Amino acid sequence: MERNKKGQEEMVGFVLIVVMLVAMGLVFMFMIRPKTEARQDLQTENLLFSILESTSGSKSLRVMVEDCVNGVGCSETRQEFENRLDVSLKSSGLVLNRTLNGYSLTAGDILNITQGNMTGNLATAISSLQNTDVILKFYYK
Numbered sequence: 001m002e003r004n005k006k007g008q009e010e011m012v013g014f015v016l017i018v019v020m021l022v023a024m025g026l027v028f029m030f031m032i033r034p035k036t037e038a039r040q041d042l043q044t045e046n047l048l049f050s051i052l053e054s055t056s057g058s059k060s061l062r063v064m065v066e067d068c069v070n071g072v073g074c075s076e077t078r079q080e081f082e083n084r085l086d087v088s089l090k091s092s093g094l095v096l097n098r099t100l101n102g103y104s105l106t107a108g109d110i111l112n113i114t115q116g117n118m119t120g121n122l123a124t125a126i127s128s129l130q131n132t133d134v135i136l137k138f139y140y141k
Contacts, residue, residue, distance in 0.1 A: 041124065044123045044125040044136055044138055047136065048125040048126075048134065048136040049127065050088070051088060054084055065107050065129055068107070068110055068111060069108060069129075069131045069132050074110060085105065089103075099141065101116055101117045101140060102117045102139045104118065105134070105136050106135045107129075107134045108131070110132075118137075118139050121139070121141070122137060122138070122140075123137070124137045
């Protein structure tokens with residue numbers, strides 16, 4: 001009878017050691033994971049799509065970006081993008097320096113809008129237009 005109890009104690013000790021090793025392994029895996037992992041984000045994609053499809057006067061921002069790529073009306077396009085981003089961020093509850101570290105919006109080499117700090121986790125969206133890609137990146141905490 002004494003021999004069975006000793007075997008059971010050894011098995012319990014072995015199981016405890018295995019559980020502790022697995023727990024330490026999981027903690028280590030989460031610690032070495034990169035912090036600025038880029039990921040395609042559905043919310044960010046929807047926001048970019050809605051901004052591009054919104055109209056200013058008789059033109060959508062999509063058309064204005066394509067015109068800007070061709071050298072027409074870049075300052076108006078930049079101003080309209082800044083206004084739309086500002087309105088969209090306020091309505092979605094994303095607040096710069098609170099829930100959001102920063103953001104950047106680029107369209108090829110012609111349009112580059114950045115605000116805030118470009119560190120932290122990254123959510124990105126890309127929309128391909130006729131002559132260029134529009135890329136929206138959110139850096140969040």
